[in-house]
Amino acid sequence: MLERTPEQEAAQEAVARLVRQCIAGDAQAWQQLVVSQHRRIYAICYRFTGSSSDAEDLTQDVFLKLYKNLASFDLLKGSFQTWITTLARNLLVDHFRRTRLDRASDSLDATFDGEEDGPxxxxxxxxxxxxxxxxxxxxxxxxxxxxxxxxxxxxxxxxxxxxxxxxxxxxxxxxxxxxxxxxxxxxxxxxxxxxxxxxxxxxxxxxx
The missing domain is CATH 1.10.10.10 (Winged helix-like DNA-binding domain superfamily/Winged helix DNA-binding domain)
Known part of the structure; x- marks a missing residue:
């Protein structure tokens, strides 16, 4: 497993702190959490679907599911990034089943316009x-x-x-x-x- 940089560790701790505040009922922390994760989740959904409208809808679904299940997340058992990525992936699988789309359809126009995070x-x-x-x-x-x-x-x-x-x-x-x-x-x-x-x-x- 790759070692994380100090910057990555700091970013992960910042997210963990927001999660703890959200679980405690802090509405402002929830807004900050959404802002911090929205771009990345949208990018994942867009890469898999190839549709900006589908990606936006799925991103909203991810955060709705996250809001409903956030209290069940255990900070001691794993990474929040892994957990929210799993939520997104599960919703994408459901989306493909509903629409009967092959996951190898036009999907990975990934960050070509430079607007999304990640290399x-x-x-x-x-x-x-x-x-x-x-x-x-x-x-x-x-x-x-x-x-x-x-x-x-x-x-x-x-x-x-x-x-x-x-x-x-x-x-x-x-x-x-x-x-x-x-x-x-x-x-x-x-x-x-x-x-x-x-x-x-x-x-x-x-x-x-």
Whole structure:
């Protein structure tokens, strides 16, 4: 499991403090908690659905469910981020069942406009500069990565999202997906390998 930076630890403690205040009935703390988590939850919902309207509706559902169940969260038993991500993931699964959408449909237009938190896969592969030429190259790379991500199986894609887009560690992903850590590592490894092969194929097609 990856060690957290002092900044991450401080941020996690700040969230934990808000949660404790919310459980104690502090309405202002609830508003602060929503503001602190809304962007991230919306981003997750958007990455999986590919629809801004669906993502907004699902984000509201996540916070409604969070409000109803917050008192049941045990700060001593786990990370709040893991818990709320699990809530979001469960609602997404229900959404896909209701609408009969495949999780591999158009979904991972992840932070391409720079409005959402967290590093994208493209940010990990490309060093973005301010020049127009380099910005264009970065956008082009992001577009290719998006196309490759769409072709991953739902299981591999899900694992890659949580690890490489949400920067969650293996233990947290295992808790969210309810699978062993070994399976998490395997899916991430396979997903990255398949993604690399798809990107190579896309690049060859571009050069033809």
């Amino acid at each position: 994208t896969m493209a940010d990990r592969l490309a060093d973005t500069r301010d020049s127009q030429e380099q910005q264009f190259s970065s956008l082009e790379l992001k577009t290719r990565i998006q196309g490759a991500l769409k072709q991953l199986s739902p299981e591999l894609r899900e694992a890659v999202i949580l690890r490489d887009l949400e920067d969650m560690d293996y233990k947290e992903i295992a808790q969210v997906l309810r699978i062993p850590e070994g399976t998490v590592k395997s899916r991430i490894s396979r997903g990255r390998g398949e993604l690399a092969r798809l990107l190579q194929r896309i690049e060859k097609q571009r050069m033809m």
